[in-house]
Amino acid sequence: MNRKNTTLGEFIIENQASFQYSSGELSKLINAIRLAAKVVNHEVNKAGLVDIIGEAGDTNIQGEDQQKLDVLANEKFIQTLKNREIVCGIASEEEDDFISVNSNDNQNQNKYVVLIDPLDGSSNIDVNVSVGTIFSIYRRVTPIGTPVQLEDFLQPGRNQIAAGYVVYGTSTMLVYTTGDGVNGFTLNPALGTFYLSHPQMQFPETGRIYSLNEGNYVHFPQGVKNYIKYCQQEEGDRPYTSRYIGSLVSDFHRNMIKGGIYIYPKSSVAAEGKLRLLYECNPMAFIAEQANGKASNGYSSIMDVVPTALHQRVPFFCGSRKMVEKAEEFMAVQE
Numbered sequence: 001m002n003r004k005n006t007t008l009g010e011f012i013i014e015n016q017a018s019f020q021y022s023s024g025e026l027s028k029l030i031n032a033i034r035l036a037a038k039v040v041n042h043e044v045n046k047a048g049l050v051d052i053i054g055e056a057g058d059t060n061i062q063g064e065d066q067q068k069l070d071v072l073a074n075e076k077f078i079q080t081l082k083n084r085e086i087v088c089g090i091a092s093e094e095e096d097d098f099i100s101v102n103s104n105d106n107q108n109q110n111k112y113v114v115l116i117d118p119l120d121g122s123s124n125i126d127v128n129v130s131v132g133t134i135f136s137i138y139r140r141v142t143p144i145g146t147p148v149q150l151e152d153f154l155q156p157g158r159n160q161i162a163a164g165y166v167v168y169g170t171s172t173m174l175v176y177t178t179g180d181g182v183n184g185f186t187l188n189p190a191l192g193t194f195y196l197s198h199p200q201m202q203f204p205e206t207g208r209i210y211s212l213n214e215g216n217y218v219h220f221p222q223g224v225k226n227y228i229k230y231c232q233q234e235e236g237d238r239p240y241t242s243r244y245i246g247s248l249v250s251d252f253h254r255n256m257i258k259g260g261i262y263i264y265p266k267s268s269v270a271a272e273g274k275l276r277l278l279y280e281c282n283p284m285a286f287i288a289e290q291a292n293g294k295a296s297n298g299y300s301s302i303m304d305v306v307p308t309a310l311h312q313r314v315p316f317f318c319g320s321r322k323m324v325e326k327a328e329e330f331m332a333v334q335e
């Protein structure tokens with residue numbers, strides 16, 4: 001099943017049988033995401049040659065200036081999901097409200113909703129540093145055939161059916177889980193095909209990399225300040241190495257391969273931190289837990305947080321199990 005160099009298409013079909021709700025709908029959905037990812041990859045790779053870098057001129061509901069590639073990636077993913085008619089609802093970082101797909105005439109018998117961060121790491125687009133896309137998939141909770149409701153999206157991460165990300169970096173990879181481990185596929189640009197290159201990915205139990213924006217140090221909770229000091233102490237296998245790309249997907253991906261922790265805490269200037277629960281933290285938490293890692297808000301699992309708003313933010317501690325547990329110890333003691 002996890003033969004190296006299996007194509008993503010073959011892998012999806014081979015694994016469909018092992019998926020309890022298997023009706024082919026999820027396979028079609030992952031295939032649609034694969035297609036949209038290739039289209040966005042093509043645009044990202046030529047950023048700078050054509051007029052797709054820089055600001056789009058609008059501000060999204062987060063109060064962030066939208067980059068042209070944020071808008072383009074958002075359009076490509078939404079268009080592909082709508083055209084393929086495989087979802088009943090979509091929520092996106094770049095959309096104020098959720099989108100109900102084709103529900104007027106009760107034609108939409110689909111059971112999945114998708115939440116996406118179409119372009120992650122927007123501050124890195126113009127400077128040729130790796131960026132990504134993040135997606136999270138749920139079964140709707142309201143009756144099939146009726147228009148989707150907010151409650152279909154405000155589900156705890158534990159209910160996710162599948163989650164994944166695409167990293168547009170030195171190579172382009174699609175990494176995802178359906179609750180049966182985490183597999184990574186690398187795009188062969190010459191063939192336009194994703195191949196299984198990283199079967200059954202696992203976070204090393206511990207590591208020597210810590211990733212956070214130390215420029216915000218003065219605003220951090222005491223627990224985080226003390227954890228940073230711990231990472232920098234000369235003792236045992238410390239000091240650790242500081243690595244921060246500024247794209248969640250890329251920092252997470254590196255830490256999953258090498259062992260490390262990513263932290264975006266709450267602070268005196270960001271009461272709930274920066275990252276969005278539904279389309280950044282929950283999908284990365286599902287992948288982390290499926291890869292023997294850990295993801296918390298500093299105290300408890302992100303996956304058990306009951307969402308209250310589409311664009312809510314949460315503090316995020318994610319990575320190698322022992323490193324997240326150590327950071328939680330500091331959070332517990334200091335508060």
Ligand SMILES: O=P(O)(O)OC[C@H]1O[C@](O)(COP(=O)(O)O)[C@@H](O)[C@@H]1O
Pocket residue numbers: 093117119120121122123213246247248249274
């Ligand atoms: O510049 P900061 O404050 O360190 O924030 C960087 C973080 O913000 C993000 O860019 C937020 O994601 P978006 O780019 O999708 O808005 C993360 O990818 C990244 O880890």
Ligand SMILES: [Mg+2]
Pocket residue numbers: 117119120121248280
């Ligand atoms: Mg993001």
Ligand SMILES: [Mg+2]
Pocket residue numbers: 070093117118119120121122
């Ligand atoms: Mg984004």
